[in-house]
Amino acid sequence: MKAMVLQPPIGLDRLTLADRPDPGAPGTGEIRVALHGSSLNFHDLGVATGRMPTEDGRIPLADGAGVVEAVGEGVTEFKAGDGVVSCFFPNWQDGAPTIGDFSGTPGDGIDGFARESVVMPATAFTHAPRGYDAVEAATITTAGLTAWRALIVDGKLKAGDTVLLLGTGGVSIWALQIAKLMGATVAITSSSGEKLERARELGADFTLNYREQADWGRLVRDWSGGRGVDHVVEVGGPGTLAQSIEAVRVGGHISLIGVLTGAAGEVPTAALMGRQARLQGLIVGSRREQQDFVRALDASGIRPVVDRRFPLEQLADAFRFEMGASHFGKIGVEW
Known part of the structure; x- marks a missing residue:
């Protein structure tokens, strides 16, 4: 063999x-x-x-x-x-x-x-x-199963919810497809304009380039009418978590499924507490x-x-x- x-x-x-x-x-x-x-x-x-x-x-x-x-x-x-x-x-x-x-x-x-x-x-x-x-x-x-669990099993996603996805790798693109299938509205980030265009073709409703817009968490919150998004699929870890907390709504859900920016770092605990958000680590x-x-x-x-x-x-x-x-x-x- x-x-x-x-x-x-x-x-x-x-x-x-x-x-x-x-x-x-x-x-x-x-x-x-x-x-x-x-x-x-x-x-x-x-x-x-x-x-x-x-x-x-x-x-x-x-x-x-x-x-x-x-x-x-x-x-x-x-x-x-x-x-x-x-x-x-x-x-x-x-x-x-x-x-x-x-x-x-x-x-x-x-x-x-x-x-x-x-x-x-x-x-x-x-x-x-x-x-x-x-x-x-x-x-x-x-x-695929990571995205499914983050949004459906743990996140209890329903039609009309808002979702933020980071990047255009395998988990995020699967999450985009699952979220749109369920009737959600989706924001997604990337450092590539070409990738953002492809994400729009798959149904992404709001796209932004995180290298051009460092305060993307605030911009996502503004896009959601100031309320914040219901779900964040967080693949970056310590380098992106603060912005994800900025983007999530009070009482929202952040699925921590990746550490692309590092395995350890500061967590803005006061901001997370203020959001009363659920930060959940998960593996597949x-x-x-x-x-x-x-x-x-x-x-x-x-x-x-x-x-x-x-x-x-x-x-x-x-x-x-x-x-x-x-x-x-x-x-x-x-x-």
Whole structure:
């Protein structure tokens, strides 16, 4: 079996194509999946560059999608030929979060999906959305489900709500599509006028360039009539949180789902207290939430935005493209 492997010392120059043993036939409760696609996340980049430590020889990539080749005894949810997509937390099936690390996350604590096939418990996958190819399906595992949980599961988004999104990466563009599907009004930021135009084509109602308008939080508040937005999907962390608090309404909801500007920094606690806003950290979601998301996608017909696709053997180049931050939406890998 061909697989991309992180050889020591871990770094993009040491990401190599290697032979790994075939996973064999599925056992009781397991399925064998022929993998055909993945998508890149900021988390994957951290692992591949060594910023987030993992074991030498790790197979990267948290997202994986493909076709069921065989099912083990006792598996009734899937059959050979079904399109499936992986779960970011294969051990979190339902209910409130109980996992706060990445020890069981594919591509980090365990081997990921940059390989031709895998045998895993059936509960580590869900059905893929109907009509999605493998790359499209793989975008829901991390980015799509994070946006879904932030707005729908935790945020309780409803028609008529206002939403602020930061940047035009995978989570933010999925959140834009979900918010518009639900009848929300959306503001979005970027440093690129071209990306903002593409966001408007997807339905964004208000766009602004954060490099040209440093006080974008106030401008979003003004756009909302002085009330502030109901929801913020906060991907930046300490470098953007103050502006997000400025933009949110009293009693609003901020989903802290990223740390693109750093892992630590000052929090304007007085401003947050004054807003009486709910600041909630979250990491992706459960298998049950992913199943709910897939049902919504099947009913809606929306498709993910994939900026560019790379063959598996060019995975290092795909990560370098991600580091350039020129992409809009997701970056795919296919084989």
